[in-house]
Amino acid sequence: xxxxxxxxxxxxxxxxxxxxxxxxxxxxxxxxxxxxxxxxxxxxxxxxxxxxxxxxxxxxxxxxxxxxxxxxxxxxxxxxxxxxxxxxxxxxxxxxxxxxxxxxxxxxxx
Amino acid sequence: xxxxxxxxxxxxxxxxxxxxxxxxxxxxxxxxxxxxxxxxxxxxxxxxxxxxxxxxxxxxxxxxxxxxxxxxxxxxxxxxxxxxxxxxxxxxxxxxxxxxxxxxxxxxxxxxxxxxxxxx
Numbered sequence: 272x273x274x275x276x277x278x279x280x281x282x283x284x285x286x287x288x289x290x291x292x293x294x295x296x297x298x299x300x301x302x303x304x305x306x307x308x309x310x311x312x313x314x315x316x317x318x319x320x321x322x323x324x325x326x327x328x329x330x331x332x333x334x335x336x337x338x339x340x341x342x343x344x345x346x347x348x349x350x351x352x353x354x355x356x357x358x359x360x361x362x363x364x365x366x367x368x369x370x371x372x373x374x375x376x377x378x379x380x381x
Numbered sequence: 382x383x384x385x386x387x388x389x390x391x392x393x394x395x396x397x398x399x400x401x402x403x404x405x406x407x408x409x410x411x412x413x414x415x416x417x418x419x420x421x422x423x424x425x426x427x428x429x430x431x432x433x434x435x436x437x438x439x440x441x442x443x444x445x446x447x448x449x450x451x452x453x454x455x456x457x458x459x460x461x462x463x464x465x466x467x468x469x470x471x472x473x474x475x476x477x478x479x480x481x482x483x484x485x486x487x488x489x490x491x492x493x494x495x496x497x498x499x500x501x
Contacts, residue, residue: 274425305487309426316476316492317418317426328490360426362487368440370416370428370487 275300275361275373282379283351291376293344293361299371301342305364308337308346311375312357321346348378356380383407383491385477390496393467401496403460403477408491411435411455414480416489417462419473419498429475430462434483444470467500474498 276294283289293300293308300306308321319328321337324344334349344363348355361373389401401417416431430441430451439451450463460477475498479491 307488309489316494318492319488319490322481322488322490362426362428362489364487368485369442370431372426372428375425 273371275363275371277359277361277373277376279374280377280379282381283348284381285351285353287351288347288349289351289378290348291346291359291361291378293346293363293373295342295344295363295371297342298367299363299365300339300344302366303364304339306337306339306344307362308335308344309360309362310355310357311360317360351380353380383479385479385491385493387475387477387493387496390475390498392499392501395467395469395500397467399464399467399498401462401464401475401477401498403493405458405460405477405479408479410458412483414483414485415453415460416478416480416485416487417451417460418476418478418489418492419471420476420495421473427473428487431480431485431487432460433485438485440485464498467498469500471498472500 309317311317324339325337384406387403417429432451448466452461474495476495477493478489481488
């Protein structure tokens with residue numbers, strides 16, 4: 272199972288919005304609404320921030336939102352803050368009853 | 382507090398075996414499926430294996446199928462990963478992760494801090 276495709280890096284200034292894409296296939300992202308996003312600041316474990324494409328756990332600010340169109344999912348972070356600087360990973364359930372992750376995107380807050 | 386604590390990592394030679402353990406606290410362990418996810422230093426995440434609440438269903442990544450075995454002991458609130466035939470490419474930080482359903486739904490809401498496996 273090939274990894275989902277994410278841009279290696281994105282950046283934005285405080286207060287701006289950024290969007291991270293996650294492209295798969297009809298066997299994963301396009302076939303199921305079971306796409307998640309994880310945030311991983313340096314030296315820490317990943318933390319779930321979006322599940323089922325666009326749902327947020329209670330501990331995640333409204334600034335984080337998810338969407339999907341076809342085989343591509345997206346994470347949008349609005350009102351960027353310095354604390355948002357981290358690596359972000361998408362994941363998707365697959366037709367083989369496995370999970371595939373994206374390669375990760377490093378977000379830099381300028 | 383919901384917590385997952387991994388142990389059992391270390392340095393092992395290629396071809397040998399290691400057994401990872403994960404102890405859960407702060408939630409009803411036997412209500413949920415569990416997973417192992419690994420991360421090579423400086424690289425991305427890779428799902429390794431998952432197990433249903435009652436051990437009836439187990440799934441593995443192709444990269445470890447036939448070499449690794451996932452298991453759990455609900456009485457001990459513990460998850461295990463038996464790693465046989467270790468390879469250099471198994472070197473990684475291994476995370477224990479909780480699912481939000483009893484079956485392998487792959488919605489991973491709680492992560493441990495990880496245990497490091499080095500094969501050399």
